[in-house]
Amino acid sequence: MEIQRVGRKSISEEIVVQIRRMVDEGHLSPGDRLPAERVMAEMFGVSRTTVREGIKSLAEAGMLESRQGAGTFVRRMDDQPVPQAGSLIDAILAGDYSLADVFDVRKMVEPEIAAIASGKAKPDDITRLEAILHQQEEAIRTGSSGGEHDQRFHQLLADIAGNKVLRELVTALHDALARSRADDVQSPERQKASVASHWAIVAALKNGHGMQAERAMREHLDEVEKIIFGTK
Structure with missing residues (x-):
């Protein structure tokens, strides 16, 4: 998949779209570990903070999960999502x-x-x-x-x-x-x-x-x- 460097409009949202597309097209599969934040920041041409915001959004939606000391992974279907207070998924x-x-x-x-x-x-x-x-x-x-x-x-x-x-x-x-x-x-x-x-x-x-x-x-x-x- 060709990674597109994102523009300044809705930057973290564009990153969310591209990561979702990587999963939808099979470039990332359930259980796969995402590249390090530094690597993704270079891929997308943005700051690590912006990458972190996109990952947080996808984690709240139940698509990704961050594991202490291990990195961020695409959530498997048989994994229980971690409910986020006040979220639609939680409800x-x-x-x-x-x-x-x-x-x-x-x-x-x-x-x-x-x-x-x-x-x-x-x-x-x-x-x-x-x-x-x-x-x-x-x-x-x-x-x-x-x-x-x-x-x-x-x-x-x-x-x-x-x-x-x-x-x-x-x-x-x-x-x-x-x-x-x-x-x-x-x-x-x-x-x-x-x-x-x-x-x-x-x-x-x-x-x-x-x-x-x-x-x-x-x-x-x-x-x-x-x-x-x-x-x-």
């Missing part, structure tokens, strides 16, 4: 809810995200989504659940939609639903359905069809719900 993860409750919220939010993303997706965004799906397919082919790629796909859709609140909400919901992607519920049926539905969503985004993208996401979530909860 959702600390709540007393059922898996079905959280899934109902996904069905309210994510079809609309897909519709919004269909009007904003650029060719580069489509390429990134397709790269994630190829990685998901390869993970499944080699015996993995592909769950981390599933989550990255939905988070990237929220990024493309361009609403930071929705991005944080999707992150919180998917963290809360992480147990639904555990190996004991990752049946071959669910894996196959997930990938096929994701490709249908990407096809809708390519065509710029908001209603088609919304419908494809809704059908995807309905199908996953049937598999998880055994509903008809």
Whole structure:
């Protein structure tokens, strides 16, 4: 991936975007250690303080974690995020809810995200989504659940939609639903359905069809719900 030296406008925010892109495109994987702050400051052409601000923002969002004396790492899906006081993630993860409750919220939010993303997706965004799906397919082919790629796909859709609140909400919901992607519920049926539905969503985004993208996401979530909860 080509690192872009950032400008002076919203510097730490641009760093957040670039680090997220490195994760979305597979240049950084869950469990990987980020380069040292000094190295990243040189890469981005900014101060170490600015890099630190970007890392702090991603840590609060649950994507990164800093380990004393070891560095900063991309958080694994099976790691419990450290709740941040007053954050949206804290509010959702600390709540007393059922898996079905959280899934109902996904069905309210994510079809609309897909519709919004269909009007904003650029060719580069489509390429990134397709790269994630190829990685998901390869993970499944080699015996993995592909769950981390599933989550990255939905988070990237929220990024493309361009609403930071929705991005944080999707992150919180998917963290809360992480147990639904555990190996004991990752049946071959669910894996196959997930990938096929994701490709249908990407096809809708390519065509710029908001209603088609919304419908494809809704059908995807309905199908996953049937598999998880055994509903008809």
